[in-house]
Amino acid sequence: MGVNFDLNDLQAFRAVVELGSFRKAAEAVSISQPALSRRIEKLEEALGVRLFERTTRSVTLTTVGRVFAPSAEQLLDDLDVALLGIRDVSSSRLGHVTIACVPSVAYYFLPNVVASYHRRFPRIRVKLLDSSANEVLGAVISGEADFGVSFMGSQESEVEFKVLLQERFVAACRRDHPLARKKRVTWNELYEHEYVSVDKTSGNRLLLDQALSAVAPRAPSVCETRHVTTMLGLVEAGLGVAAVPSMAMPGRDHPILTSVPLVEPVVKRRVGIVRRRGRPLTPAAQEFHRTIVEMRQGGVEGGDGSDVNTSAKERPARKTAS
Helix, strand or coil: CCCCCCHHHHHHHHHHHHHCCHHHHHHHCCCCHHHHHHHHHHHHHHHCCCCEEECCCCEEECHHHHHHHHHHHHHHHHHHHHHHCHHHCCCCCCEEEEEEECHHHHHHCHHHHHHHHHHHCCCEEEEEEECCHHHHHHHHHHCCCCEEEECCCCCCCCEEEEEEEEEEEEEEEECCCHHHHCCCEEHHHHCCCCEEEECCCCHHHHHHHHHCCCCCCCCCCCEEECCHHHHHHHHHCCCCEEEEEHHHCCCCCCCCEEEEEEECCCCEEEEEEEEECCCCCCHHHHHHHHHHHHHHHCCCCCCCCCECCCCHHHCCCCCCCC
């Protein structure tokens, strides 16, 4: 015997899950609240289970409902891909997209992408998982994220890595530091000064260790951290200098921090879109992917000569986050 529910019932279910309210869900799918309640009841009867616990003040998923929700979402997304096509994702559509990204990308590039995407699809929720490169890769492989933006993944068999940009590492220092007067700094010169670094769990640390096998610091770093943004806060506080990706630097008009290109060797990292191989993007994620690529194509070369999305002149001056 077939299961007696239809696409409208699933869409009603998703609306209640996403909005947490029968009233808001009814408004979102443009039907009356009693009509939406009937759709949910029909779905529950067809499945033979209760999907929601309802009180006068709240609506929550039952244990079975929590198990069913991802399957319903995947089914609706698959139908979008197979039947509706990417161009039928309209501004009235409910949905969500989850993007995993390294913090430097989350701070400087993705906010403009999210703003552009939200103007086009105001009712699709965007969730950003700003994490380390390893965690970004794990979120993509596990399916927690639709795709990622990171500098790791090109060597992984389970994912596809499409390069968006290439950026070089620079020496971050205070404007009153001796290195700030130089046009370029060698890695050996950098390590003659007190410096801060990222720890061994950082993808940047792995990249630098591989690229600098012939460069030996004269002393350990004065402090280690896991994120570049925290490291820049330590530089700003006067703990020393640091090697950071150029995208992580604040604007050239920052009152305290500046950067100098690092040479001998020039070390670069490739930032790209990371997708799980063989897994199609949902329409909502495909449009977000398209927006990233289009905005990247409108990017410019950074002031230090590295190929980055946003030149330092265009970035807002800020005190570095910790």
